[in-house]
């Protein structure tokens with residue numbers, strides 16, 4: 001190898017190293033940049049350490065990690081996403097485990113530089129835990145780390161499960177409103193989430209929630225369902241979530257897109273999908 005070839009190689013290596021350093025410093029910079037997180041699912045945000053502590057098997061932890069930590073989630077099927085939630089739900093069937101899981105999730109967000117977090121979860125009952133106790137446990141986790149003396153403010157959005165019938169959903173709303181009276185500084189809003197192939201949006205129920213002072217942040221257009229997307233947009237939530245099939249280029253209808261542009265409803269999402277969504281505007 002002659003001098004010219006050697007210096008060429010050196011320059012190449014230097015450029016590669018510089019690229020690497022730049023990348024590292026950007027990561028560090030981004031990590032410490034103060035952030036707000038407006039669309040975090042409690043059951044989709046657990047780390048492997050807490051899953052292990054809560055008694056999860058190694059293969060379930062690997063599956064959970066694979067699906068929640070991959071940057072490109074476009075290949076994940078809906079079923080795979082719900083399998084992830086199932087793993088977390090199985091690990092949090094007691095008040096203590098719900099509390100520990102909530103605390104761990106908030107600690108992770110603090111480490112990532114999040115200063116304002118809106119955590120969302122669906123109240124559920126288990127053999128030894130009522131829906132009220134589930135909510136109390138999440139709030140206990142929030143209260144242990146959130147507030148003016150801490151590095152983060154955490155608010156809670158409680159969800160109505162799409163799989164539930166009208167009566168169960170109405171009961172859930174009553175519980176959410178009752179708990180909001182008790183914790184008005186923490187419980188701020190209501191969501192409609194779960195498997196988008198199940199159930200349908202009930203505008204009257206969410207109107208009732210809105211009349212009682214809850215903000216509405218509704219999962220919308222996660223699958224192609226123009227009728228429901230239209231009803232949600234007409235209702236006019238404070239925010240919508242995901243909106244994957246809202247734009248006509250991604251399977252949405254022009255009518256809904258025009259309605260969305262008129263209503264100007266903010267979209268809350270995971271960063272990579274938000275970026276794709278913004279790019280499509």
Ligand SMILES: [Zn+2]
Pocket residue numbers: 039041219241242
């Ligand atoms: Zn979501």
